[in-house]
Amino acid sequence: MIKIKFCGISHIEDAIVASNYADLIGVVTDPVSPRFVKPEFIDIVKNFVNKPVVNVKVKGKINDIVNESKADYVQIHRVLDMEEIEDILSYNKKFILYVPSSEKYYSYFKTIVNKTNHLILIDSEKKGEKVNLEVSKIWIKEYDKVGIGGGITLNNIEEFLSLNPYWIDISSGIEKYKSKKDHDKMIRIVEKVKEWKSIL
């Protein structure tokens, strides 16, 4: 089955529900996000869940992000420079590396694929915009660890599943309101992913 990351978790009860259904639990610890929580929240969440927890960050030094919590994964949600990509290779840590879904980032995508063995997240170039599905479709075929996020909802999830990504990443599409998750939406999303598997 296509794996699922539920992201933007900022309440313990949401983390517990997410851990019953998702493969990865994302926590955004960057103040740029309305879903921001302090990195310490990750260490608390880890006492309540049995799924890997991802620390999602936009800004900051890689070394600081790696060391600020006990997260199982670090997701750097920005385009890295070559020095930073080399730096990542020196850590015994799992990363999720963001690549914007635009043709102009193809060589960046290839650099990450060729140099690292980490999960890749294709997401829209700008937060809130829809991800480029044509570009994503091609890249998903080129590397087996590619996930896709960016505006996935109960109404459009089939468009994303049809690209056959390794994993999908959903935040705003499973919310009641900004930063609070809707447990019913989470469950219905998982049902859709399971149904999709049975169609294939």
Ligand SMILES: O=C(O)c1ccccc1N[C@@H]1O[C@H](COP(=O)(O)O)[C@@H](O)[C@H]1O
């Ligand atoms: O979720 C956020 O607030 C956020 C802020 C800054 C960088 C990344 C963020 N979230 C990541 O984006 C994907 C897709 O989100 P959405 O489903 O389109 O709302 C999310 O899963 C996080 O990985």
